[in-house]
Amino acid sequence: MxxxxxxxxxxxxxxxxxxxxxxxxxxxxxxxxxxxxxxxxxxxxxxxxxxxxxxxxxxxxxxxxxxxxxxxxxxxxxxxxxxxxxxxxxxxxxxxxxxxxxxxxxxxxxxxxxxxxxxxxxxxxxxxxxxxxxxxxxxxxxxxxxxxxxxxxxxxxxxxxxxxxxxxxAPLPDSVLWIQAGALSNLDNAKRFQQELETIRAEVGAGDWTVGIHSTENNEKSIHRVRIGPVPEPEIAPLIDALKQNGITQTVILSQHQLER
Structure with a gap:
């Protein structure tokens, strides 16, 4: 898909x-x-x-x-x-x-x-x-x-x-993607969510991907997007399944060019 x-x-x-x-x-x-x-x-x-x-x-x-x-x-x-x-x-x-x-x-x-x-x-x-x-x-x-x-x-x-x-x-055979697991208005909550994802990462024995927070200001409102990546495309589906098993279902898949948007 x-x-x-x-x-x-x-x-x-x-x-x-x-x-x-x-x-x-x-x-x-x-x-x-x-x-x-x-x-x-x-x-x-x-x-x-x-x-x-x-x-x-x-x-x-x-x-x-x-x-x-x-x-x-x-x-x-x-x-x-x-x-x-x-x-x-x-x-x-x-x-x-x-x-x-x-x-x-x-x-x-x-x-x-x-x-x-x-x-x-x-x-x-x-x-x-x-x-x-x-x-x-x-x-x-x-x-x-x-x-x-x-x-x-x-x-x-x-x-x-x-x-x-x-x-x-020439490019490498596989593309890489990022998974946005959540977008929160409170930075402390975003950091706690980041730690939760790090725990999941350790449990599933993931590769080189990391969990980061991308913060932006819009109309004086802060949005803190918690993202996982870069993830090789073949690993995306198993990772989403692992997130779903931990109750994280509202994920968004991002390409590299979308990270700053």
């Missing part, structure tokens, strides 16, 4: 240009970047597979795509494009927020997130980007870059460029 919900959500978030969820009808160029050297390439790391944006198959504009199970060693040659302010501030396919000034990209079939080196075939210029979105859904294009990445490759004026892409780090 968890995976089915994630897949359904990810299909909604695929950023095909035919959708109407954006505040602008057409894409347009962001404000110029004053110092492009100040925007650093991301450092490739082995992240968990995103719980959203990785359906085994999906369809956009009448065409089916299959997401790779493992992209280790994958490379591809073709045309790169870039996407801008129409999509700025909107969710990417894995639920993160797209920022034209970050070094990210969209690909149709790479597992999310993947770290990719993009090298211009004609000039040799190269950047590293973190793939967290789906696209481009135009024939002949293999990757859609953020505006920042396009500027670094000096292709923001031409719009496209011939490139070779090479996967540096």
């Amino acid at each position: 968890i995976r089915l919900v994630a897949i359904a959500s990810s299909l909604i978030l695929l950023h095909g240009c035919a959708t109407s969820r954006y505040q602008h009808d057409t894409d347009f160029t962001p404000a110029p970047i004053a110092d492009i050297k100040a925007i650093e390439d991301p450092v490739p790391v082995s992240e968990p597979r995103s719980s959203m944006g990785n359906p085994s198959r999906y369809r956009v504009l009448g065409k089916d795509y299959s997401v790779m199970e493992d992209a280790t060693g994958f490379s591809e040659t073709g045309i790169a494009s870039w996407y801008g302010m129409k999509f700025h501030g909107h969710d990417t396919s894995n639920g993160e927020v797209f920022d034209v000034y970050k070094m990210t990209a969209a690909h149709k079939t790479l597992p999310l997130p993947s770290y990719v080196r993009v090298t211009r075939s004609d000039t040799g210029q190269s950047v590293v980007v973190r793939v967290n979105d789906r696209g481009p859904f135009h024939d002949g294009r293999i990757i859609d870059l953020s505006y920042a990445a396009a500027v670094k490759l000096d292709m923001h004026n031409s719009g496209t460029a011939p490139v070779q892409i090479e996967v540096l780090k």
Whole structure:
């Protein structure tokens, strides 16, 4: 059930240009970047597979795509494009927020997130980007870059460029999730609940997940959310069963990008 919900959500978030969820009808160029050297390439790391944006198959504009199970060693040659302010501030396919000034990209079939080196075939210029979105859904294009990445490759004026892409780090096989076990207005009660969950954790012999409290202020009211995680996706169902056996039934499953919301 968890995976089915994630897949359904990810299909909604695929950023095909035919959708109407954006505040602008057409894409347009962001404000110029004053110092492009100040925007650093991301450092490739082995992240968990995103719980959203990785359906085994999906369809956009009448065409089916299959997401790779493992992209280790994958490379591809073709045309790169870039996407801008129409999509700025909107969710990417894995639920993160797209920022034209970050070094990210969209690909149709790479597992999310993947770290990719993009090298211009004609000039040799190269950047590293973190793939967290789906696209481009135009024939002949293999990757859609953020505006920042396009500027670094000096292709923001031409719009496209011939490139070779090479996967540096593919995500780990399993995604990780968090379980929100409760949201309380009193911090002392939240701390007591946290201790209760720690006791349950010891009883079930859990792995590396921890119990934390995420506190926020809204209209002068404090909310203290007690959360368990990160939990590998295969361990979610047994953990929820253990919580239910201890009378904790009002749980909410969260992806990584939802933790600060």
